[in-house]
Amino acid sequence: MRFMRYLPGRNIPHLLTAPFIFSVLLPLVLLDIFLEVYHRICFPVYGIAYVKRREFIRVDRHRLRYIPWYAKINCAYCGYANGLIEYARTIAGETEKYWCSIKHKNDPGAIFFPPEYHRDFLAYGDEKAYRNFIKK
Incomplete structure (x- = not known):
């Protein structure tokens, strides 16, 4: 106040x-x-x-x-x-x-504050991890 x-x-x-x-x-x-x-x-x-x-x-x-x-x-x-x-x-x-469960792209020059739960998401661009994830 x-x-x-x-x-x-x-x-x-x-x-x-x-x-x-x-x-x-x-x-x-x-x-x-x-x-x-x-x-x-x-x-x-x-x-x-x-x-x-x-x-x-x-x-x-x-x-x-x-x-x-x-x-x-x-x-x-x-x-x-x-x-x-x-x-x-x-x-x-x-x-x-x-x-979704995929992280956003990490742009080194950009400021981005991802939510804490993003830490458990798949890495951006990791197709192999994505394919394995959807098979489960």
């Missing part, structure tokens, strides 16, 4: 940027709906265990009595938005593990 330290004299900029921040809420809710439909329909078909939503999305800081009402709104938004994105990332990762 660093913004609270700088709030005096900055009310106008915060108010002017609030619509941009909260305009993302509708796409997030739509992502949430489509993601959950995909998750509930496809994961059982693929034999992938459900990802537990409650382990990612937590909206609870608004219950703290010492936080002003406008900060509670922000806290609820961030708990939902960040939790949803992490939940979506996990569902996408489980999907990637099922469908």
